[in-house]
Every structure is written in structure tokens, then in C-alpha cells.
Amino acid sequence: MKNDESLVKVRTKSVRKNQIRLSNERRILAAAVKIFAGFGYQGATTRKIAEEAGIPKANLHYYFQTKEQLYRRVLDGIFKDWLAAANTFDECVEPIEALRGYIETKMELSRKRPLESRIWAEEILRGAPLIQHELEVTLSAWLDTRVKRITDWINAGRIDALNPRILMFMIWAVTQHFADFESQIRALNQQQNLSDNQFKEAKQQVTRIILKGIGALD
Amino acid sequence: MKNDESLVKVRTKSVRKNQIRLSNERRILAAAVKIFAGFGYQGATTRKIAEEAGIPKANLHYYFQTKEQLYRRVLDGIFKDWLAAANTFDECVEPIEALRGYIETKMELSRKRPLESRIWAEEILRGAPLIQHELEVTLSAWLDTRVKRITDWINAGRIDALNPRILMFMIWAVTQHFADFESQIRALNQQQNLSDNQFKEAKQQVTRIILKGIGALD
DNA sequence: GTCTATAACCGGATAGAC
DNA sequence: GTCTATCCGGTTATAGAC
Numbered sequence: 071m072k073n074d075e076s077l078v079k080v081r082t083k084s085v086r087k088n089q090i091r092l093s094n095e096r097r098i099l100a101a102a103v104k105i106f107a108g109f110g111y112q113g114a115t116t117r118k119i120a121e122e123a124g125i126p127k128a129n130l131h132y133y134f135q136t137k138e139q140l141y142r143r144v145l146d147g148i149f150k151d152w153l154a155a156a157n158t159f160d161e162c163v164e165p166i167e168a169l170r171g172y173i174e175t176k177m178e179l180s181r182k183r184p185l186e187s188r189i190w191a192e193e194i195l196r197g198a199p200l201i202q203h204e205l206e207v208t209l210s211a212w213l214d215t216r217v218k219r220i221t222d223w224i225n226a227g228r229i230d231a232l233n234p235r236i237l238m239f240m241i242w243a244v245t246q247h248f249a250d251f252e253s254q255i256r257a258l259n260q261q262q263n264l265s266d267n268q269f270k271e272a273k274q275q276v277t278r279i280i281l282k283g284i285g286a287l288d
Numbered sequence: 289m290k291n292d293e294s295l296v297k298v299r300t301k302s303v304r305k306n307q308i309r310l311s312n313e314r315r316i317l318a319a320a321v322k323i324f325a326g327f328g329y330q331g332a333t334t335r336k337i338a339e340e341a342g343i344p345k346a347n348l349h350y351y352f353q354t355k356e357q358l359y360r361r362v363l364d365g366i367f368k369d370w371l372a373a374a375n376t377f378d379e380c381v382e383p384i385e386a387l388r389g390y391i392e393t394k395m396e397l398s399r400k401r402p403l404e405s406r407i408w409a410e411e412i413l414r415g416a417p418l419i420q421h422e423l424e425v426t427l428s429a430w431l432d433t434r435v436k437r438i439t440d441w442i443n444a445g446r447i448d449a450l451n452p453r454i455l456m457f458m459i460w461a462v463t464q465h466f467a468d469f470e471s472q473i474r475a476l477n478q479q480q481n482l483s484d485n486q487f488k489e490a491k492q493q494v495t496r497i498i499l500k501g502i503g504a505l506d
Numbered sequence: 507g508t509c510t511a512t513a514a515c516c517g518g519a520t521a522g523a524c
Numbered sequence: 525g526t527c528t529a530t531c532c533g534g535t536t537a538t539a540g541a542c
Contacts, residue, residue, distance in 0.1 A: 090507075110414060112330035115535065126509050131537060188413050191468070195406050195413075196328060198471045205475035213476055232497070236490045239473065240462050240497065247461030250409070253416045255457065257423035258431055272454050279450070279458065283501030308525070333517060344527050349519060 095133055097123045102144050107185035110192050111141055138200075145193060145201055148186045153212055155179055165223040166286050169241075170277055176245035177273045187249035213238060230285035237284065244276050313351055315341045320362050325403035328410050329359055356418075363411060363419055366404045371430055373397055383441040384504050387459075388495055394463035395491045405467035431456060448503035455502065462494050 101122035105114045116137055120127040134140035158171030180187055198205055213235065220234035248255065248269070256263050264272065281287050319340035323332045334355055338345040352358035376389030398405055416423055431453065438452035466473065466487070474481050482490065499505050 087507080094507090108415070110328050110330055110410070112328055113414070116537085117535080127536090128509060128511095128538080129507080132507070135537085137536070192328070192410065192413055194469050194472045195410055196331070197326070198475065202471070202475060205472055206479065209472075210476050232493055233489060235476065236493050237497075239465060239469075239490075240494060243461045243465030243469070244458050247457060251412050251457075251461070253420070254412045254423055254427075257416065257420060258428050258453065261424065271451060272457075275450055275454050276458060279455075279501030280497065281501075282503070283497030283499075285500070305525080312525090334519085335517075345518090346520080346527060347525080350525070353519085355518065 091133070094125070094129070097125070098130055098133055098140070099143060099147070102140050103185050103189065106141060106144060106192075107188045111196070116140075142200060144189060148190050149201065149204060149208075151179065151183070151186065152190070153208070156212070156216065159216060159219075165220075165228045166281060168219070169281060169284075169286065173241055173245060173277045173280060174273060176241065177248065177269075177276065180245055180247075180249035181269055184249035184252055187246050191246065191250045228286070232284060241280065244280070248272065309351070312343070312347075315343070316348055316351055316358070317361060317365070320358050321403050321407065324359060324362060324410075325406045329414070334358075360418060362407060366408050367419065367422060367426075369397065369401070369404065370408070371426070374430070374434065377434060377437075383438075383446045384499060386437070387499060387502075387504065391459055391463060391495045391498060392491060394459065395466065395487075395494065398463055398465075398467035399487055402467035402470055405464050409464065409468045446504070450502060459498065462498070466490065 098119065101119050102114075105119045105122055108114075109118070114137075116130055117127050119140070120130040123130065130140075134143070155175045156172060158175050159168050162168035162171055193199075193201055216238060217234040220229075220237065223229050224231055224234075248264075252263065259268070316337065319337050320332075323337045323340055326332075327336070332355075334348055335345050337358070338348040341348065348358075352361070373393045374390060376393050377386050380386035380389055411417075411419055434456060435452040438447075438455065441447050442449050442452075466482075470481065477486070
């Protein structure tokens, strides 16, 4: 009897602790995304992140031992989103629909989660010191799969003959630009972020130029 | 006589000093471009820059009182190059030639001076704290001029109806991507930078897709 | 699990001799 | 104009009381 009770207590306590840990980790990770995006890896300080999360700095180090560990966790989350954005691409058979869906998904991602895009961009700018291996293995394999599909479309005469990798680079470049260079776009738009209508127009124009440019609309 | 001699001496000495100053400033600025591009503004240290320039840290501070002043000088140089890249654009009458020339010039700039492109990109990523005003005034006026020309082409039916600003954003995004995301491209190209031939292919494909995409080839 | 205090270190900038 | 030594402020990370 006594044994059972104490077991229950231990389990209850352990569950609650896990909930506390999870909830605190989420708070910290959300704060870290903001601060890393705003100041870069070097410019971000654990003090700023802790302040943003509303906890003492020491608590942050209790949950994430080092700044680099925290940063890696943030990058991992972003990488998963990146790969998942291709779902639309894979589900569609037609080149027009697959590419349109992918471009629109990436544009939406830039609109709704620009911070993550900027953290990714900075990591690449710095030479991808922490994610180089992931790029070479996981992203490379991911890209190969999509390259094959595009090659099939070319062989079937559905789109112009072109280098599929360079097409993907173009799509990444254009869509992520709206997140990564947001401050420049704002400065060139009367100090206003693009309105929903302006962004919709951008999305449509980007999609149309690329699809027409590769002969998918011929 | 004595007076003349001393005047000459002073002038000679002054000229030599100016040459020393100019030559040292150039060394430091070149080193600063490398280090700022490789580590970002926060990650770059005056010690690293001084080492790269082959001088003691104190000398660097003799020529540029603060790290921020040095960084501003670097940014100024980059901004001038950016604006100058539009010369081809302005010299050509035909939309095809003007845009082709501009895209190719920007691609060449990404190829030959990727470090500068990355410094610019990081500054924008961080919200353009130091160059916001230049963007709002100088770059904005620069862009307006090009927007007018594109609008004329649209009205003359030479290219499709589109938002000229978004077209320019697309061109910037795609061309600068080859400098800013070089490490990602390398990881997806068997850990090799694009060869001259690969880059040439990229340049041609980028130009073709955009020109065809906006109906300039119809 | 939380928090205050602090150790250990590093970076920007300068003093002052040469 | 050059260089060594140093100050000062800020950063990561941890010790140890609660």
C-alpha cells in the first residue's frame, strides 16, 4: 500500500515537472527566435533572451546549458519547417500546380514567420558553421528528389529545358527575400511594411513570372 | 632660404604622411571587408581585423577611432557599387538589353565581390540600423527612376503589365542569392563552389527566365 | 525548479613610451 | 605614426542558498 502510494506520488510529481520543463522550454525557444533574429547569433545575449522570456538568466542556463545548444534547437525547428514546405510540391502531379503550390507556401512562410527565415539566412551567410552537415546530407537528398521530378517534366516537354537546381535556387531566393530583406522593402515602400494586398500582388507576380519564365504556361 | 627649405620639408613630410595614411586605410578597409563578411558586425573583432591587416590593434584605432566608424566606411563603399551597377540599365533603350545588362552586372558583382554582398545582406537582416536613412532617401530615389523606365515599357506594350518594384526586388533577390547563400549552394553542389561554367549557366538561366517571364521575349 | 551573486573571460578603446 | 600594457564594461556560465 505505502509503496503504491509513493510510486503514484513520484509519477505525479515527475509528470508535473515534465510539463513545467516543456512549457518553460517553449517560452525560452520563442524568446530565442525573436532575439536571434533581431540581433544575430553573436549579437544575441542570454540576458536579452531571458528578459524576453521573463525569467532570470540562470534559469535559461538551467534549461539550455549553453547558448550554442539553444541556438541549435532553434535551427532544428526551422529546418523542419523548411523541409515540410515541400509537401504541396510533392502532392501535385502537374508542374504548374506543384510549383505554384510550393512558391505560394514559401511566400506564406516568409510572410508569417519572417524571423525564422532571417535566422536561417544569417546562419548561411556566416558559412553555415553549425548546419553544414545537415545541408550536405539531408537538404541535398531532399533537393535530389525534387530535381528528379522537375527533370521528368522537362523530358515530358511540360516545361522548358533548364537546370532544375538553379530553378530551385531562384525560388528560394525570391520567396525568402520578402522575409530576409523586409527592412529594405519597407524603406522603399514609404516606411510601411507591405500591406496584405501588396503582398498578395507580390505573390501572384512572383508565381506568374517564374511559371511563365520556365514555359509552364505555354 | 631657410624658410623655403623648411616649407618644402614640411610639405614633403605631409605628402608622405598622407600616402601612408591612405595606404594603411586601404589595408584596413580590405581586412575589414573580409572579417565583417565572415563574422558579421558583432562577431567581427577589431583584433581580428588588425591581425588580418597585419598591424597592431592600437594602430587600427589610430586610423578609425571606433569599430562603428570603420564599419560605416565599409558600408559606404558597398552602397556606391550597388548604385553604380545600374549604369548598364540606364544606357540601354531596349527593355531586353537594359534588363539583361542589369541582371548580368548584378550576377558578376555577386561572383566577384560576394563579401560585400554578404555585409550588405547582414545589415538589412538586422533591420538596416545604420543605413536606413540612405535606403529611404538615396536608394528610394534611385528606384523611382528605374520604376519610371519600366512603366514606360509597360505602357508601350514592350513587356507585360506588372509591378516594377516587385520586378526589381526579384532581380535583387535572385542575383544576390548567389553571393549571400554561397555556402548553401556549395553544400548542394558536392561541397564545391560553382565552377565558371556552372555560374555562366546560372547567369543565362536566370536572365532567360526573368526576361521570358515578364514577356520581354514575346 | 528558482534566483542572487560571482567567477572567468573577452572585446573595444586608450595611455603613454618610443 | 607605431606599439605595449592596461582599463573598463559587458558576456557566458556556474555556485550555492532557497
